[in-house]
Amino acid sequence: MLKPSLWPENVRASLLLITGISVLGLSDNLVKFVSHDIGLGQYHFIRSVFSVLVFLLICIFHRLPLRPVRWGPVLLRTFFISVSMTLFFAVLSFLPVAIAGAGLFSSPIFVLLFSVFWFGLRPGWRRLLAVCMGTAGMWFILRPDTQSFETILLFPVLAGAFYALASITTRRYCASESPYALTFAYFFMVGLIGCVWALFVDIFSLTSLNAQTDFILRGFSWPSAISLGWMAVMSGISVLAIWMLTRAYQIAETSYVVVFEYCYLISAGFFGWLIWDHHLSAEAFLGIILIIIAGVIVGFAAARDTDQKIESQKGSDA
Numbered sequence: 001m002l003k004p005s006l007w008p009e010n011v012r013a014s015l016l017l018i019t020g021i022s023v024l025g026l027s028d029n030l031v032k033f034v035s036h037d038i039g040l041g042q043y044h045f046i047r048s049v050f051s052v053l054v055f056l057l058i059c060i061f062h063r064l065p066l067r068p069v070r071w072g073p074v075l076l077r078t079f080f081i082s083v084s085m086t087l088f089f090a091v092l093s094f095l096p097v098a099i100a101g102a103g104l105f106s107s108p109i110f111v112l113l114f115s116v117f118w119f120g121l122r123p124g125w126r127r128l129l130a131v132c133m134g135t136a137g138m139w140f141i142l143r144p145d146t147q148s149f150e151t152i153l154l155f156p157v158l159a160g161a162f163y164a165l166a167s168i169t170t171r172r173y174c175a176s177e178s179p180y181a182l183t184f185a186y187f188f189m190v191g192l193i194g195c196v197w198a199l200f201v202d203i204f205s206l207t208s209l210n211a212q213t214d215f216i217l218r219g220f221s222w223p224s225a226i227s228l229g230w231m232a233v234m235s236g237i238s239v240l241a242i243w244m245l246t247r248a249y250q251i252a253e254t255s256y257v258v259v260f261e262y263c264y265l266i267s268a269g270f271f272g273w274l275i276w277d278h279h280l281s282a283e284a285f286l287g288i289i290l291i292i293i294a295g296v297i298v299g300f301a302a303a304r305d306t307d308q309k310i311e312s313q314k315g316s317d318a
Helices: 009-028 040-062 071-089 097-104 107-119 125-142 151-173 179-203 225-251 254-276 282-317
Strands: none
Touching: 009 097, 009 225, 009 254, 040 071, 040 179, 040 225, 071 097, 071 151, 071 179, 097 125, 097 151, 097 254, 097 282, 107 125, 107 151, 107 282, 125 151, 125 282, 151 225, 179 225, 254 282
Protein backbone atom coordinates (compact mmCIF):
# COMPACT_ATOMS: atom_id res chain seq x y z
CA MET A 1 0.00 0.00 0.00
CA LEU A 2 1.34 3.41 -0.94
CA LYS A 3 2.21 5.81 1.81
CA PRO A 4 0.19 9.07 1.72
CA SER A 5 3.32 10.98 0.72
CA LEU A 6 3.56 8.83 -2.45
CA TRP A 7 -0.04 9.26 -3.55
CA PRO A 8 -0.62 11.49 -6.59
CA GLU A 9 -0.90 15.08 -5.45
CA ASN A 10 -4.44 15.54 -6.74
CA VAL A 11 -5.66 12.45 -4.84
CA ARG A 12 -4.02 13.56 -1.62
CA ALA A 13 -5.41 17.07 -1.99
CA SER A 14 -8.92 15.79 -2.74
CA LEU A 15 -8.96 13.52 0.32
CA LEU A 16 -7.66 16.30 2.54
CA LEU A 17 -10.25 18.75 1.24
CA ILE A 18 -13.20 16.33 1.48
CA THR A 19 -12.32 15.40 5.05
CA GLY A 20 -11.61 18.95 6.18
CA ILE A 21 -14.67 20.49 4.57
CA SER A 22 -16.98 17.78 5.95
CA VAL A 23 -15.62 18.29 9.46
CA LEU A 24 -16.32 22.02 9.11
CA GLY A 25 -19.92 21.17 8.22
CA LEU A 26 -20.25 19.63 11.67
CA SER A 27 -18.35 22.38 13.47
CA ASP A 28 -20.38 25.20 11.92
CA ASN A 29 -23.62 23.57 13.02
CA LEU A 30 -22.43 23.87 16.62
CA VAL A 31 -22.38 27.69 16.51
CA LYS A 32 -26.01 27.90 17.63
CA PHE A 33 -25.07 26.26 20.92
CA VAL A 34 -23.21 29.47 21.87
CA SER A 35 -24.87 32.22 19.79
CA HIS A 36 -27.38 32.99 22.57
CA ASP A 37 -24.56 33.57 25.05
CA ILE A 38 -21.82 35.41 23.15
CA GLY A 39 -21.61 37.68 20.11
CA LEU A 40 -19.94 37.28 16.73
CA GLY A 41 -16.82 39.24 17.67
CA GLN A 42 -16.32 37.43 20.96
CA TYR A 43 -16.98 34.10 19.25
CA HIS A 44 -14.10 34.63 16.82
CA PHE A 45 -11.88 36.01 19.59
CA ILE A 46 -12.40 33.09 21.99
CA ARG A 47 -12.16 30.48 19.25
CA SER A 48 -8.93 32.05 18.03
CA VAL A 49 -7.43 32.17 21.53
CA PHE A 50 -8.07 28.44 21.93
CA SER A 51 -6.83 27.69 18.40
CA VAL A 52 -3.68 29.82 18.66
CA LEU A 53 -2.74 28.18 21.97
CA VAL A 54 -3.23 24.71 20.49
CA PHE A 55 -1.20 25.63 17.44
CA LEU A 56 1.63 27.12 19.48
CA LEU A 57 1.89 24.01 21.63
CA ILE A 58 1.89 21.70 18.59
CA CYS A 59 4.38 23.79 16.63
CA ILE A 60 6.76 24.27 19.59
CA PHE A 61 6.67 20.56 20.42
CA HIS A 62 7.25 19.47 16.82
CA ARG A 63 9.40 22.49 15.85
CA LEU A 64 7.10 23.41 13.00
CA PRO A 65 7.65 26.68 11.08
CA LEU A 66 5.29 29.55 11.81
CA ARG A 67 7.22 32.36 10.15
CA PRO A 68 5.94 33.25 6.64
CA VAL A 69 8.35 33.21 3.72
CA ARG A 70 6.68 36.27 2.17
CA TRP A 71 4.76 38.45 4.62
CA GLY A 72 2.83 40.47 2.03
CA PRO A 73 0.99 37.63 0.25
CA VAL A 74 0.34 35.84 3.54
CA LEU A 75 -1.20 38.93 5.12
CA LEU A 76 -3.29 39.56 2.01
CA ARG A 77 -4.53 35.97 1.89
CA THR A 78 -5.22 36.01 5.63
CA PHE A 79 -7.22 39.22 5.33
CA PHE A 80 -9.38 37.82 2.51
CA ILE A 81 -10.23 34.59 4.31
CA SER A 82 -10.77 36.33 7.67
CA VAL A 83 -13.30 38.75 6.16
CA SER A 84 -14.96 35.84 4.37
CA MET A 85 -15.40 33.81 7.54
CA THR A 86 -16.57 36.82 9.54
CA LEU A 87 -19.34 37.49 7.01
CA PHE A 88 -20.26 33.82 6.84
CA PHE A 89 -20.50 33.25 10.59
CA ALA A 90 -22.56 36.41 10.98
CA VAL A 91 -25.67 34.62 9.69
CA LEU A 92 -25.25 31.18 11.28
CA SER A 93 -27.30 32.15 14.33
CA PHE A 94 -30.51 32.27 12.27
CA LEU A 95 -29.84 30.64 8.86
CA PRO A 96 -29.44 26.90 8.27
CA VAL A 97 -25.76 26.22 7.69
CA ALA A 98 -26.46 24.57 4.33
CA ILE A 99 -28.19 27.74 3.08
CA ALA A 100 -25.37 30.00 4.27
CA GLY A 101 -22.88 27.53 2.83
CA ALA A 102 -24.52 27.75 -0.58
CA GLY A 103 -23.71 31.46 -0.62
CA LEU A 104 -20.16 30.86 0.55
CA PHE A 105 -19.55 28.18 -2.04
CA SER A 106 -20.57 30.37 -4.88
CA SER A 107 -16.83 31.17 -4.70
CA PRO A 108 -15.91 29.22 -7.88
CA ILE A 109 -18.16 31.59 -9.82
CA PHE A 110 -16.23 34.51 -8.33
CA VAL A 111 -12.92 32.76 -9.08
CA LEU A 112 -14.03 32.67 -12.71
CA LEU A 113 -15.13 36.32 -12.74
CA PHE A 114 -11.93 37.52 -11.07
CA SER A 115 -9.86 35.45 -13.53
CA VAL A 116 -11.65 37.14 -16.43
CA PHE A 117 -11.05 40.67 -15.15
CA TRP A 118 -7.56 40.24 -13.66
CA PHE A 119 -5.88 37.45 -15.62
CA GLY A 120 -7.49 37.87 -19.03
CA LEU A 121 -9.33 34.55 -19.07
CA ARG A 122 -11.68 34.20 -22.03
CA PRO A 123 -14.66 32.18 -20.84
CA GLY A 124 -16.27 29.70 -23.19
CA TRP A 125 -19.94 28.79 -23.32
CA ARG A 126 -19.58 26.26 -20.49
CA ARG A 127 -18.24 28.85 -18.09
CA LEU A 128 -20.88 31.37 -19.13
CA LEU A 129 -23.54 28.70 -18.55
CA ALA A 130 -22.05 28.07 -15.09
CA VAL A 131 -22.32 31.77 -14.20
CA CYS A 132 -25.96 31.82 -15.27
CA MET A 133 -26.74 28.64 -13.31
CA GLY A 134 -24.95 29.90 -10.21
CA THR A 135 -26.79 33.20 -10.37
CA ALA A 136 -30.11 31.41 -10.76
CA GLY A 137 -29.23 29.18 -7.80
CA MET A 138 -28.58 32.16 -5.56
CA TRP A 139 -31.87 33.70 -6.72
CA PHE A 140 -33.82 30.59 -5.66
CA ILE A 141 -32.08 30.57 -2.27
CA LEU A 142 -32.25 34.29 -1.43
CA ARG A 143 -35.48 35.18 -3.26
CA PRO A 144 -34.80 38.95 -3.41
CA ASP A 145 -38.24 39.42 -5.02
CA THR A 146 -40.06 38.50 -1.80
CA GLN A 147 -40.91 40.62 1.24
CA SER A 148 -38.91 38.30 3.51
CA PHE A 149 -35.64 39.25 1.79
CA GLU A 150 -33.21 41.33 3.87
CA THR A 151 -29.83 42.77 2.94
CA ILE A 152 -28.10 40.69 5.60
CA LEU A 153 -28.87 37.59 3.52
CA LEU A 154 -26.24 38.80 1.03
CA PHE A 155 -23.49 38.28 3.62
CA PRO A 156 -22.82 34.64 2.56
CA VAL A 157 -22.52 35.74 -1.09
CA LEU A 158 -20.00 38.42 -0.14
CA ALA A 159 -18.22 35.76 1.92
CA GLY A 160 -18.01 33.67 -1.25
CA ALA A 161 -16.35 36.55 -3.11
CA PHE A 162 -13.69 37.00 -0.44
CA TYR A 163 -13.21 33.23 -0.19
CA ALA A 164 -12.51 33.17 -3.93
CA LEU A 165 -9.85 35.85 -3.49
CA ALA A 166 -8.29 33.81 -0.68
CA SER A 167 -8.27 30.66 -2.82
CA ILE A 168 -6.58 32.42 -5.73
CA THR A 169 -4.02 34.04 -3.45
CA THR A 170 -3.23 30.75 -1.70
CA ARG A 171 -2.36 28.94 -4.92
CA ARG A 172 -0.70 31.77 -6.85
CA TYR A 173 1.30 33.48 -4.13
CA CYS A 174 1.43 31.24 -1.04
CA ALA A 175 2.18 27.78 -2.46
CA SER A 176 5.62 27.73 -0.81
CA GLU A 177 4.35 28.81 2.61
CA SER A 178 4.07 26.43 5.53
CA PRO A 179 0.42 25.36 6.04
CA TYR A 180 1.04 25.83 9.76
CA ALA A 181 2.06 29.44 9.21
CA LEU A 182 -1.00 30.11 7.03
CA THR A 183 -3.39 28.49 9.49
CA PHE A 184 -1.84 30.26 12.45
CA ALA A 185 -2.03 33.59 10.61
CA TYR A 186 -5.72 33.04 9.85
CA PHE A 187 -6.71 32.32 13.44
CA PHE A 188 -4.63 35.22 14.73
CA MET A 189 -6.14 37.75 12.31
CA VAL A 190 -9.76 36.57 12.57
CA GLY A 191 -9.42 36.69 16.36
CA LEU A 192 -8.03 40.21 16.16
CA ILE A 193 -10.90 41.28 13.91
CA GLY A 194 -13.37 39.70 16.35
CA CYS A 195 -11.84 41.48 19.32
CA VAL A 196 -11.90 44.85 17.53
CA TRP A 197 -15.52 44.35 16.47
CA ALA A 198 -16.68 43.38 19.98
CA LEU A 199 -14.93 46.43 21.44
CA PHE A 200 -16.47 48.63 18.73
CA VAL A 201 -19.96 47.36 19.63
CA ASP A 202 -19.34 48.05 23.33
CA ILE A 203 -17.75 51.47 22.89
CA PHE A 204 -20.48 52.79 20.60
CA SER A 205 -23.28 50.93 22.44
CA LEU A 206 -24.69 49.43 19.26
CA THR A 207 -28.05 47.77 19.76
CA SER A 208 -29.81 45.09 17.78
CA LEU A 209 -33.02 45.90 15.92
CA ASN A 210 -34.17 42.31 15.46
CA ALA A 211 -33.31 38.73 16.32
CA GLN A 212 -31.20 38.33 13.19
CA THR A 213 -28.66 40.93 14.31
CA ASP A 214 -28.50 39.94 17.99
CA PHE A 215 -25.47 37.71 17.42
CA ILE A 216 -23.71 40.34 15.30
CA LEU A 217 -24.36 43.35 17.56
CA ARG A 218 -23.41 41.82 20.87
CA GLY A 219 -20.17 42.94 22.51
CA PHE A 220 -18.13 41.25 25.20
CA SER A 221 -19.95 39.28 27.89
CA TRP A 222 -19.06 36.64 30.48
CA PRO A 223 -19.70 33.28 28.76
CA SER A 224 -20.97 30.24 30.62
CA ALA A 225 -18.80 27.19 31.23
CA ILE A 226 -20.91 25.23 28.75
CA SER A 227 -20.31 27.83 26.04
CA LEU A 228 -16.57 27.77 26.72
CA GLY A 229 -16.63 24.00 26.43
CA TRP A 230 -18.34 24.15 23.05
CA MET A 231 -15.86 26.81 21.96
CA ALA A 232 -12.97 24.52 22.87
CA VAL A 233 -14.49 21.67 20.86
CA MET A 234 -15.10 23.90 17.82
CA SER A 235 -11.59 25.32 18.05
CA GLY A 236 -9.97 21.89 17.98
CA ILE A 237 -12.12 20.83 15.03
CA SER A 238 -11.45 24.06 13.16
CA VAL A 239 -7.66 23.87 13.58
CA LEU A 240 -7.60 20.38 12.06
CA ALA A 241 -10.05 21.19 9.25
CA ILE A 242 -8.52 24.49 8.16
CA TRP A 243 -5.03 22.99 8.11
CA MET A 244 -6.38 20.26 5.79
CA LEU A 245 -7.96 22.84 3.45
CA THR A 246 -4.82 24.98 3.37
CA ARG A 247 -2.62 21.99 2.62
CA ALA A 248 -4.98 20.76 -0.11
CA TYR A 249 -4.81 24.07 -1.97
CA GLN A 250 -1.04 24.11 -1.71
CA ILE A 251 -0.32 20.70 -3.21
CA ALA A 252 -2.80 20.71 -6.12
CA GLU A 253 -4.18 23.12 -8.67
CA THR A 254 -7.21 24.98 -7.32
CA SER A 255 -9.34 23.87 -10.26
CA TYR A 256 -8.80 20.20 -9.43
CA VAL A 257 -9.85 20.29 -5.79
CA VAL A 258 -12.36 23.13 -5.63
CA VAL A 259 -15.23 20.89 -6.81
CA PHE A 260 -14.86 18.74 -3.71
CA GLU A 261 -15.69 21.70 -1.50
CA TYR A 262 -19.36 21.01 -2.19
CA CYS A 263 -19.14 18.09 0.21
CA TYR A 264 -19.56 20.85 2.79
CA LEU A 265 -23.18 21.38 1.71
CA ILE A 266 -23.88 17.68 2.13
CA SER A 267 -22.21 17.62 5.53
CA ALA A 268 -23.82 20.88 6.69
CA GLY A 269 -27.24 19.76 5.52
CA PHE A 270 -26.91 16.36 7.18
CA PHE A 271 -25.75 17.68 10.55
CA GLY A 272 -28.27 20.53 10.38
CA TRP A 273 -31.01 17.96 10.00
CA LEU A 274 -29.52 15.65 12.64
CA ILE A 275 -28.88 18.31 15.30
CA TRP A 276 -31.42 21.07 14.57
CA ASP A 277 -34.05 19.28 12.45
CA HIS A 278 -33.53 21.77 9.62
CA HIS A 279 -35.42 20.98 6.44
CA LEU A 280 -34.72 22.77 3.16
CA SER A 281 -37.52 24.09 0.98
CA ALA A 282 -37.83 22.81 -2.58
CA GLU A 283 -36.62 26.18 -3.93
CA ALA A 284 -33.60 26.25 -1.61
CA PHE A 285 -32.72 22.67 -2.52
CA LEU A 286 -32.97 23.51 -6.24
CA GLY A 287 -30.77 26.56 -5.70
CA ILE A 288 -28.11 24.48 -3.96
CA ILE A 289 -28.13 21.91 -6.77
CA LEU A 290 -27.71 24.65 -9.38
CA ILE A 291 -24.76 26.16 -7.47
CA ILE A 292 -23.11 22.75 -7.15
CA ILE A 293 -23.51 22.05 -10.87
CA ALA A 294 -22.18 25.50 -11.74
CA GLY A 295 -19.13 24.99 -9.50
CA VAL A 296 -18.43 21.57 -10.97
CA ILE A 297 -18.62 22.98 -14.52
CA VAL A 298 -16.16 25.74 -13.64
CA GLY A 299 -13.84 23.29 -11.90
CA PHE A 300 -13.74 20.79 -14.76
CA ALA A 301 -13.30 23.55 -17.33
CA ALA A 302 -10.35 24.95 -15.39
CA ALA A 303 -8.88 21.46 -14.95
CA ARG A 304 -9.14 20.87 -18.70
CA ASP A 305 -7.34 24.15 -19.40
CA THR A 306 -4.58 23.14 -17.00
CA ASP A 307 -4.17 19.76 -18.72
CA GLN A 308 -3.97 21.45 -22.11
CA LYS A 309 -1.26 23.82 -20.87
CA ILE A 310 0.74 20.89 -19.48
CA GLU A 311 0.43 18.98 -22.76
CA SER A 312 1.46 22.03 -24.78
CA GLN A 313 4.48 22.53 -22.54
CA LYS A 314 5.48 18.88 -22.98
CA GLY A 315 5.14 19.28 -26.74
CA SER A 316 7.34 22.36 -26.81
CA ASP A 317 9.96 20.69 -24.61
CA ALA A 318 10.00 17.69 -26.95
